[in-house]
Amino acid sequence: QSVLTQPPSASGAPGQRVTISCSGSISNIGSNSLNWYQQLPGTAPKLLIYNNSQRPSGVPDRFSGSKSGTSASLAISGLQSEDEADYYCAAWDDSLNGHVFGTGTKVTVL
């Protein structure tokens, strides 16, 4: 069972901006850093954003992350067809003493 809540889907036309939310609690997002993972169809997940807003080398600056309180969001600006994927947020949970993932959001480029 996922502890972090995300909308099941999001969509936008090429070039538009899409935002995905991730809602948690004080024991996870409220206390610890939040990461985002991108999973392209049929492939393994890939780290997209770490420590709330940092991008690993090679990730385009079209992707940005933010966190406030017990919620976080991922924004994709200048949406491209290759951005069609599932996106997951994740964080350490102090109460569970383990990692927790979001429910996942499928992004569709119209």
Added chain:
Amino acid sequence: EVQLVESGGGSIQPGGSLRLSCAASGFTFSNYAMSWVRQAPGKGLEWVSSISVSGDSTYHADSVKGRFTISRDNSKNTLYMQMHSLRAEDTAIYYCAKTRGSCSGGTCSYRFDYWGQGALVTVSS
């Protein structure tokens, strides 16, 4: 280039046992924690287990506690997951993931920065 290659997956009957391996290369394996994350068919990601650099500390999700054991052999650059008493709900792709980060000042900043391609485990009679 970091590479993580899982092996050992397959089909197994309920109640059976299986051991997954993850061969690591392209980084100093003994300097990083490692984890297993699984994904049931058509479902989301679920963290399963993590292990510290030395292997002295292990963490398991409640769903597998007492049945799965994570371990590592730093001399062989290999991560393992021993799975016992397998259930149908354990059917999933199992990914090994290089794990970075730490806890400091009450804030934990962990991330899975590299993932393997996954190993499929199917539990069915």
